[in-house]
Amino acid sequence: MAFMCAAGKHRRPSRMKRGTARAAGVAALTTTGVIGTLAAPALAAEPAAEQTGLTPVITIGDSIADQIDAQAVAQKQAAEEAEAQQKAEEAARKKAVAEAKKAREEREQKERAAREAERKRLNAYVAPISGSYxxxxxxxxxxxxxxxxxxxxxxxxxxxxxxxxxxxxxxxxxxxxxxxxxxxxxxxxxxxxxxxxxxxxxxxxxxxxxxxxxxxxxxxxxxxxxxxxxxxxxxxxxxxxxxxxxxxxxxxxxxxx
The missing domain is CATH 2.70.70.10 (Glucose Permease (Domain IIA))
Structure with a gap:
C-alpha cells in the first residue's frame, strides 16, 4: 500500500535529505570558488591549482620590480652608448681615410707640379750673358x-x-x-x-x-x-x-x- 502525505502539510526534511542538501551546497560553492567566511575552516582553505583548474598569479614586491626596471634601463643605456661609440669610431675612421686621401692627393699634386716645373726649367733657354746685348x-x-x-x-x-x-x-x-x-x-x-x-x-x-x-x-x-x-x-x-x-x-x- 502506498503512503502519501496529506495535501497542504509540510514535514521537516528527514536526516537523509538534510545531509544530501548540505553536500550539494558545498559542492556548488567549491565549483564557483565562492566560499564565504561562514564556511568551515577545512572548506575555506584555498584549493590547489590542480584541483580548481585555474592558473595562480604570482605577485612580486615593489623593490624587486624596481630592480628589474633599473636593470632594463641600464641595459638600454649601455646598448645606446655602445652604438654611439661604434658610430663615433666609424666616423673617425672615415675622417682619417678622407684626410689621408686628401693629403695623398695634395702630395701627388705638388709632386706633379714640381716635376712639371723642373721639366720646364730643363727645357728652358736663357741668354749666355745676363743683361747684355x-x-x-x-x-x-x-x-x-x-x-x-x-x-x-x-x-x-x-x-x-x-x-x-x-x-x-x-x-x-x-x-x-x-x-x-x-x-x-x-x-x-x-x-x-x-x-x-x-x-x-x-x-x-x-x-x-x-x-x-x-x-x-x-x-x-x-x-x-x-x-x-x-x-x-x-x-x-x-x-x-x-x-x-x-x-x-x-x-x-x-x-x-
Missing amino acids: VSTGYQSSSSLWSSGSHTGIDFHASTGTTVHAVGSGTVVEAGWGGSYGNQIVIKMNDGTYTQYGHLSSIGVSVGQAVTPGAQIGLSGATGNVTGPHLHFEARTGAQYGSDIDPVSYLRSHGVNV
Whole structure:
C-alpha cells in the first residue's frame, strides 16, 4: 500500500535529505570558488591549482620590480652608448681615410707640379750673358775673320763676367780652341750644339751635364780678339763651319735677344 502525505502539510526534511542538501551546497560553492567566511575552516582553505583548474598569479614586491626596471634601463643605456661609440669610431675612421686621401692627393699634386716645373726649367733657354746685348751680329763682314764673315754673335761683356749655358746639354769640348781662345762646346738635348769663345776661365769639363743658366765659365779676351766679349755660336754639329743663325736659334727657344 502506498503512503502519501496529506495535501497542504509540510514535514521537516528527514536526516537523509538534510545531509544530501548540505553536500550539494558545498559542492556548488567549491565549483564557483565562492566560499564565504561562514564556511568551515577545512572548506575555506584555498584549493590547489590542480584541483580548481585555474592558473595562480604570482605577485612580486615593489623593490624587486624596481630592480628589474633599473636593470632594463641600464641595459638600454649601455646598448645606446655602445652604438654611439661604434658610430663615433666609424666616423673617425672615415675622417682619417678622407684626410689621408686628401693629403695623398695634395702630395701627388705638388709632386706633379714640381716635376712639371723642373721639366720646364730643363727645357728652358736663357741668354749666355745676363743683361747684355749683341755688339756684333751674325755674318757681319770683316777681315778680322778668316772666313770673311762672322760665324756667330758677340755679346758685350767685360772680362770676368759670368757665362751661362743657354740650355740643358752635355759638354763635348772644354779647352783651347785656336782663334777662339778658351772655348766650350755643348751638345744640347735637342741635338744642336752651342759654342762659347774667348773665355778667361773655363768652369766645366768634357762629359759634364749642364742645365739652363748654369755657370760654365767667365768671359775674357783670349784668342783672336780686339777686346773682351763673349763669342757665341749655334751649330748643327760640334765643329767649325756648321753654324746657324744664333739670334734666330735663341729666339726660337724663347730668349729675347
